[in-house]
Amino acid sequence: MLNSEQRNDVHPVDHHRGAGRPATALLNRKRITDAAMRLIRSKGPDGLTMAGLASALGVSAAALYNHADSKNMILRWVEDRLMQMIDVSAFGEIDWRSATIVWARNYWRVMRDNNQFVEAIAKTPIGGAPQTIAMYEAVAAGLLAGGWPLERIVPAIIAIESFIYGSAFDAQAPESLLDPGELSADAPVFSRAVGHYRSADYNVAAEHTFEDGLAALLTGLALSAGVRG
Structure with a gap:
């Protein structure tokens, strides 16, 4: 049926x-x-x-x-298609921080591989998008069960999503994005730092940058909310 x-x-x-x-x-x-x-x-x-x-x-x-x-209805369908690809099963199975890392990592990879849609879905209301709402419910319930105050859950989700979307765009940027080029002499320290960053595999470096940023973000959010972990 x-x-x-x-x-x-x-x-x-x-x-x-x-x-x-x-x-x-x-x-x-x-x-x-x-x-x-x-x-x-x-x-x-x-x-x-x-x-x-x-x-x-x-x-x-x-x-x-x-x-x-309307076009907005179709964008909600597109949003739902993408959000259905994001795994939230870790919430309720492991601690809130580990589950959030699994969710955010999976979310980032979906957005990285489909970054043409980030701008559209970031501005699309979720009403009428059941898969999207189900994802947010799983995350919110997992954070609440992990000791997060109810009033701090949505700000935390917004902060994490903002980081995910920005990182997804950055992962698809050209390797030369931060290269000062002929102006390297005007920024010698930054130019050397960029050189060290570019010496690594770019895709691996992008993933490591995301992981480091996510860890720092979660630590700061938890500290601000008075949550252990």
Whole structure:
């Protein structure tokens, strides 16, 4: 049997259709989301428009609006697709800090590998995105069980997410991003520091930088909230 989400995902077939109409629905949530993600990957978040998406799907704009009433709804579907990839199973199984590290590390890797979507989903309200809400609920419940005051949970999640998104962008930046180039003589200490950083494998260095930053962030957040760990 289909669950409730699957029922919402599939447009019902009209068994009284007229001659020439397809026997199965042309559109469903999965197909629309797939096409939207392809558009964002190729054209960026501003390249996603309802008219452009309808064209990519080979349907009229009116047909698309029968399934999704706005671009924001489609962005919530994209957000849900990505958030479904993030593992939150460690919460409730291990201590809050270890679970948060597992979650944040997994979250970062998903965003690093799909950084074309970071800008769009960072500004998309989560209402109507059940997978996204389920992720936040798991994290919040895990922090609460770990002794976090309720009023400090959302600020902590926002701080961690901000770090994840920034680190995801940085991991995809060119290796020359921080190279002063011909102005190296004007910043001799910084230039030497960049040289040491670039001497390592760039992908490994980016991951180590994320891990170090996350550890420091969690320590500071816990200290500020008066939480052990």
